[in-house]
Amino acid sequence: MNVGYSAISADQLPAWVAKDSGMFEKNGLDAQLIFFTGGSTAILALVSGDVPITQVAGPGLVSSALAGSDAVFVAAGITSLNYVLMGKPGLTKPEQLKGGSVAISRFGSATDSIARFALKAIGLTPGKDVTLVQVGSGPSRLDAALTGKVSAAVINPPSSYIAERRGLTVVVDIAKMGLVFQHTGVATTRRFIKEHPDIVRKYVKAHMEAVHRIWTDKEAGVRALAKYMGRGVDRDILEKSWQGILTES
Template sequence: TSATQARDVVIGYSGRTIAEMPFAWGSRKGFFKEANLDVKMIYMSTSIAAKGLMSGDVDYSTAMGGTLRAAIAGAPLIGIYSMFKAQMYLVAQPRFKQVADLKGKTVGISVFGGAYDLVARTILKHHGLDPEKQVTLLQIGDSRTLYSALTAGSIDSAILGPPYDIKAELEGNNRLFDSSEIFDMPFSGLATSKKKLQQDRAEVKAIVRGLERIRRYIAANRAEAEAFVKQFLNLNDKEARLSVAQMVKSFRDTGRTTDEAVVDFIDTTLRSTKQKAGTIKPSDIVDWSVTTEVVRELDKEKK
């Protein structure tokens, strides 16, 4: 009840991009208040978030890719909700017209072993380039830092997430490839500890419900979403409009990926970290049961 004090919930996020916007806006608009939760969004690196989830200092992390990689390596963490299809794009300086042109060139990523690294390697291989030998991957930082490095000309290309892919393209750089064309991996969403999911399912469900409600609200109220995005990411009207349109297009209606996509993610991760293909199953690193319940209930309420 509202008479009792609201419970503090800490969500770690690792970059100020369009993917974090629903969490921030949902919190601002009070979408978690009905469950008496006071959501605090705290900026931290993916690895610190993973450690925080294990110690209990952090309740949830939006860095799903990095958290699931930790789970594959044996950490007791689990992905529970996936809001978007991967929104990661290979964007290059204007002189590069196709991915093959990047032979002998540099590609900026955030951190080795992170989601952008995985995406870069997969895109390069898909276009016949060996990421180990034919291209130099450079660890630069988050999407905003990558965008700055690309526009300053200090790297030839970069993996960018919205709105930075849009900003870079509007400035004349070339979008060479959309990663969602070749995989549907569980990147943007919510992860927590297995312990939290087992012991505090009601809270987990309330958080997922708040997120799924804000996702639906954004899809139905684009103009209002654009106004928030403009201020949240410091964009102009055109950048905000394109960012929200791209976000809505990449929304998942089910809040989950397929098992095939998770298997793919496990295989790619094991290969890129040189771990042996073990016996890791999708159910070891993701549990969509709460999300499936929430989506079903919200669909019913809508009718």
């Protein structure tokens, strides 16, 4: 069974740990993880039947449901924001964003919704004052900001911690702006629940066991982050990202 995840960030830990620490196998699931660049892409794969279950944030699922799909959450996961808007080298103030561009993953994704919310909150109009640019994963958005291809990027841990170390400045701390937000959770379709209730129950059980492992086994979380984030991420950043997840869940 293919299972989607929609970001290269610490928010995806439940699926990563469930796969690598054996929770899927323990619950009788042969799950293969498939990466999608953004929640809107993951939702398209879900409703088209390419994957029966995916990890995704609220905006993509809600937009899909409002458009008539039967996508639905079965487990919440992360229920708070951990995003920041970080400027390219030399960009340190919100007003400097006017006339510039902001990197998001995909239109219709969580980063798209978050960018629009943040820009409006600081008095800028997306599409008029600031251009939103589809770039892809968190590491790709970070690279776009570091190289000056965009004025700023919407990113979260570990990419935001790496950005701070590389000298980038937090222009807007979105996590402190009071937005009530359903972040990463487990989504499927009502049709799949009806046709395969046993698989959905097994998946939710594996997900819950993975969340418990994340809370109680630091090394399991750090190992998964190191594997899926790729080489070159320092141990202290991985540990900080794991610790951050415990405060966001």
